[in-house]
Amino acid sequence: MLPNVLQPNTTDHVPVLADEVRALLALEPGHTLVDCTFGAGGHASLLALDLHGKGKVIAIDRDPTVRPYFERFRRTAGVTARFLRGDFSIILEQLADNGVRADAILLDLGVSSMQLDRPERGFSYATDAPLDMRMDPSAHYSARELVNEAEERELERIFRRYGEERFARQIARAIGRRRRQQPFERTSELVDTIKASIPAPARFGDGHPAKRVFQALRIVVNDELGALEAALPAAMEMLRPGGRVAVISFHSLEDRIVKHWFREQARGCTCPPEFPICVCGHEPELRVLTPRPVRPGARETALNPRSASARLRVSEKVGS
Numbered sequence: 119m120l121p122n123v124l125q126p127n128t129t130d131h132v133p134v135l136a137d138e139v140r141a142l143l144a145l146e147p148g149h150t151l152v153d154c155t156f157g158a159g160g161h162a163s164l165l166a167l168d169l170h171g172k173g174k175v176i177a178i179d180r181d182p183t184v185r186p187y188f189e190r191f192r193r194t195a196g197v198t199a200r201f202l203r204g205d206f207s208i209i210l211e212q213l214a215d216n217g218v219r220a221d222a223i224l225l226d227l228g229v230s231s232m233q234l235d236r237p238e239r240g241f242s243y244a245t246d247a248p249l250d251m252r253m254d255p256s257a258h259y260s261a262r263e264l265v266n267e268a269e270e271r272e273l274e275r276i277f278r279r280y281g282e283e284r285f286a287r288q289i290a291r292a293i294g295r296r297r298r299q300q301p302f303e304r305t306s307e308l309v310d311t312i313k314a315s316i317p318a319p320a321r322f323g324d325g326h327p328a329k330r331v332f333q334a335l336r337i338v339v340n341d342e343l344g345a346l347e348a349a350l351p352a353a354m355e356m357l358r359p360g361g362r363v364a365v366i367s368f369h370s371l372e373d374r375i376v377k378h379w380f381r382e383q384a385r386g387c388t389c390p391p392e393f394p395i396c397v398c399g400h401e402p403e404l405r406v407l408t409p410r411p412v413r414p415g416a417r418e419t420a421l422n423p424r425s426a427s428a429r430l431r432v433s434e435k436v437g438s
C-alpha cells in the first residue's frame with residue numbers, strides 16, 4: 119500500500135520543453151486540453167494560462183498519487199478541470215467513443231521525477247526498495263514478477279531491445295542463476311547481480327551499470343510502447359480539425375513510433391509510384407508541425423539533466 123503523503127512541493131517534476139509545447143499547441147480561450155500524462159501538472163498549469171479562464175482541461179494519469187497535484191491545479195487553474203485515473207490509451211478511446219472532442223492533446227511520456235525519487239516505487243537503481251516499477255500500483259504485474267518469472271531468453275531480449283544493453287545475455291544468465299537459489303525481492307539484489315555479471319571496466323563507464331536494465335524493465339512492466347501505439351489513433355479521433363497533438367518521448371523506440379505514425383497520417387496519395395494518376399483519393403489527415411524533433415537547449419539540460427533525451431513532435435489535424 120502506498121502512503122498517500124504526497125504533498126506538492128519544490129521537488130515536483132520540472133516540465134520538459136514547456137515553452138516549446140506551449141507555443142506549438144497554441145491553445146486559445148474556449149479550447150479543451152487533454153493532458154494524458156498529468157504528473158505534477160507542470161505542463162497543464164502553463165498551458166491553462168492560454169485558456170484565460172475559459173476552457174476545459176481533462177487530466178489523465180494512471181498513477182493515483184498524482185491526485186494532490188491535480189487538486190492543487192484545479193484550485194488555481196481557473197478553468198473547468200476533471201481528473202480521470204487510468205491508462206491514457208483506454209481513456210482516450212472511451213472519451214472519443216463518447217463524442218468528447220479536444221483542441222490539444224499532450225503526451226509527456228515516461229516516468230515523473232516524483233515516481234523516480236520515491237524509493238518505495240522501486241523505479242530507482244540508486245536506493246534499495248521492493249522491486250516494483252508499476253506506475254499504477256493496482257496493476258497485477260510488477261518488475262518482481264517479470265524478473266523472477268520471464269525466461270532467460272526473454273529477459274535477454276528485453277534488456278537488448280528496450281535498454282540497448284550490450285551485456286544483455288550475461289545479465290539474463292546471472293539473473294537465472296540467482297533466482298534458482300532465491301527469488302528477487304529488492305532493487306539492490308538486482309543491482310548487485312547486474313554489477314557482478316558485467317566486466318569490471320563496464321561498471322564504471324556509460325552511467326550506472328543498472329540504468330539500462332531498469333529502463334528496459336520499466337518499459338515492459340508498464341507496457342509503455344503498447345500504450346503509445348494504441349493512444350495515437352484514439353487521440354487523432356478525439357481531435358477537432360485544426361486541433362494539435364504533442365508528444366514528448368525519452369526513448370528512441372517511442373520517438374520512432376511517433377515519427378512513423380505522424381508521417382503515415384500526413385501522407386496523401388497511397389497509390390504505387392508507377393500509377394500515372396491517383397486512384398486512391400487518399401487525403402492527409404495530419405500536418406506535421408515539427409519536421410525534425412524539437413530538443414531541449416543547453417540551458418534546459420543544464421538546469422534539468424533529466425530533459426537531455428527529450429524529443430518533442432507536434433502535428434495538427436487537417437480540416438476546417
Ligand SMILES: C[S@@+](CC[C@H](N)C(=O)[O-])C[C@H]1O[C@@H](n2cnc3c(N)ncnc32)[C@H](O)[C@@H]1O
Nearest residue numbers: 133155157158159160161179180205206226345
Ligand atoms: C513525465 S511524467 C509527466 C509530467 C507532467 N507533464 C508534468 O509537467 O508534471 C509522466 C506521467 O505520465 C504517467 N503515465 C505514463 N504512462 C501512462 C499511461 N499509459 N497512462 C496514463 N498515465 C501514464 C505517469 O504516471 C507519470 O505521472
